[in-house]
Amino acid sequence: MSDSASRPATTTTTSLMPTLAVCAVVLGVAAGAIGHLTRGFELWTFEDLRRDQVSRGELRAVPTSLVNADGASMKAFGTAPRGGSTPRPAVYVVDFIYTNCVSVCQTLGAEFYRVQEALRREGRGDVRLLSVSIDPVRDTVPALRAYAALHRADGQRWTISAPTQIEALQKLTGALGVIAIPDGLGGYVHNGAIHVIDSSGVVLGIHEYDEWETALRQARGRWPSPLPLPQAGEGERPSEAQVARGGGDSQ
Structure with missing residues (x-):
């Protein structure tokens, strides 16, 4: 193959080098940002991130x-x-x-x-x-x-x-x-x-x-109650039928 035939390919490759370098830098920055936001690619959902912030004491309500x-x-x-x-x-x-x-x-x-x-x-x-x-x-x-x-x-x-x-x-x-x-x-x-x-x-x-x-x-927290938690249905509003039968709240 003559020098004249190989020259265009070499020129094209050389001209692409800056573009490829920029793309590599952008991909690197993006990967770093995603890695930071996902705590090393371990957390992928918004709720995961919120709860991770809680575990670190970083989530705070404003007045x-x-x-x-x-x-x-x-x-x-x-x-x-x-x-x-x-x-x-x-x-x-x-x-x-x-x-x-x-x-x-x-x-x-x-x-x-x-x-x-x-x-x-x-x-x-x-x-x-x-x-x-x-x-x-x-x-x-x-x-x-x-x-x-x-x-x-x-x-x-x-x-x-x-x-x-x-x-x-x-x-x-x-x-x-x-x-x-x-x-x-x-x-x-x-x-x-x-x-x-x-x-x-x-x-x-x-x-x-x-x-x-x-x-x-x-x-x-560290003040556990000796009383049990209310069970399912406890404290719920009585139905009209219960009230008619006298089965509603006695309070």
């Missing part, structure tokens, strides 16, 4: 202004209650809801009622249940009050609330990695789960919706 079902203003995480008349809880058990949800949020309400009753029997004031709306525009005080009444929330142990401003909600959900996406049907798809958060805002644990017993045990 948030809320309005509760009574219309009163309050601040959660890192700030003592206004006026100091209410003891500051040591731990919050937190879920994210919207009141017109007909599925998971209602199930969470029933589970939180059972946790509330367990805390009531123990007479504990260091653990507070906190439900935070992800739809503060529609979840006005009357809507919060209706949700609280439906699930028999005791305001001394369980606060039904909404952020006072959209910006406050965005800061809180952004800090916790809670995602709420409109589903196009007037509701949301979200990854709230149940969070156990100390009063300073440090997230101690994230639990699935049906793991309320585990969340309660963690919230009780």
Whole structure:
């Protein structure tokens, strides 16, 4: 083969070298970034990353202004209650809801009622249940009050609330990695789960919706209760048939 025949191939290869070098650098940087974000390629889902942050003590709720079902203003995480008349809880058990949800949020309400009753029997004031709306525009005080009444929330142990401003909600959900996406049907798809958060805002644990017993045990921490956890069905609202037969609550 003549020199003139081999020259174009050599020239083409030479001209591609800078491009290949840049591609190699970009791929290297991308691989490094992915490796860092996935903790050495071990964590691949967003929830995995959130829970890894919890294990490292890196996930923290920001102080948030809320309005509760009574219309009163309050601040959660890192700030003592206004006026100091209410003891500051040591731990919050937190879920994210919207009141017109007909599925998971209602199930969470029933589970939180059972946790509330367990805390009531123990007479504990260091653990507070906190439900935070992800739809503060529609979840006005009357809507919060209706949700609280439906699930028999005791305001001394369980606060039904909404952020006072959209910006406050965005800061809180952004800090916790809670995602709420409109589903196009007037509701949301979200990854709230149940969070156990100390009063300073440090997230101690994230639990699935049906793991309320585990969340309660963690919230009780080193002060385990001698009382058993409420069993399935305990404390649930009686049906109309039960009430007619006299089988409802005797309290």
